[in-house]
Amino acid sequence: MTRSWPVVAAMFLALGGLSAVVGYEMAPPRPAQWREIAWPFPRDGWPAGRAFRCGTAECGTEVEVYLRPKLGFCNCDSGAADDDEVDRVSDVDMISPRFVPLKAGDVVHVAGMPGRIRAYDLDGSRTAIGVAVSHRCDLMAVAAQGRGDAARVQRVTLKFLESREIRAWMTAAMEGR
Template sequence: MKAVGRVAIVAVSLGTVLTAMLAWSGLPQNAAATATAPVWTEMAWPFPSDPFGKGKAFRCKVADCGAEVNIYLRAKIGFCNCTTGVADDDDVDRMGDLVLVGDASPLGGSRPIKIAWMDGRSRAYALNARNPLGKTAISVVFRERCDMITATAVVGHDRPTAIEPSVIEFLNGSTVMRWAEITLGL
């Protein structure tokens, strides 16, 4: 019983300290309550058909992601190197779907990522200044054996690394994983 009382006192004290720090910071006291998690809504595939076919498209609105973010997702069956997978920047550039969104320049090197059980890489790009789709993009390429999935996230601001964790989290979610299992025949 005494331990429960001590825990309660510590919890109340910690809450008081955090409230005081928030008030001192000048942020609204309900900032934590108003923060929203990304909400991804499926939309129609906006691109013409090509040899890889249509994919899935999802949108996160400004209110939920801080800028409009559109993810274009599709499988490329038998297109991945069965031995090395997505090994480096050249693989991300070559295997990704940036061709869908136009001229893009890398903002740095790629980095390894994991989507569920699949390994891959992610890389950020600046889009051509006249691109009506967005300012930056993130190309995420991951694979299951010799098949790969490519996700292109087009971001309405110039800080793609700020939204990348939300994109990776969405790709790891049940919506994409169910689609991946069906599409890849797992």
């Protein structure tokens, strides 16, 4: 009986170590080192939203994302239906009043909400991404900016918006909670 005790203890240690590794590997990924920053824009007719920054080391390029709900602002029938609406409502104009669309926008789904996404050139060295998604008569406006090509900034932005924490916040904000 005394010889089996070390074997049992070793099995418990091995099982505990294996459980820790599996738990770590199965844990949901955190958004790549995004940190919340202060809302950088002056007050307007809408409440301030949330702003986040991810550095070059973590995201491949420095990106800032600004998002806020605009409750009661959206066309209840068609939502964010065209590029003109994305230009008007996505808050890209707060980053820079001179934004030039790079191409036509695309249909997008963010946090289960349909809408449109569009890329812009700000000044030749910065790219902006505008996103407008809707739920019922409410709109979630998202603007992002970063250095580098538009495809990378857009990819990083969409990955961030699909993180569990941000999806949950967007859903709650659109329901007025």
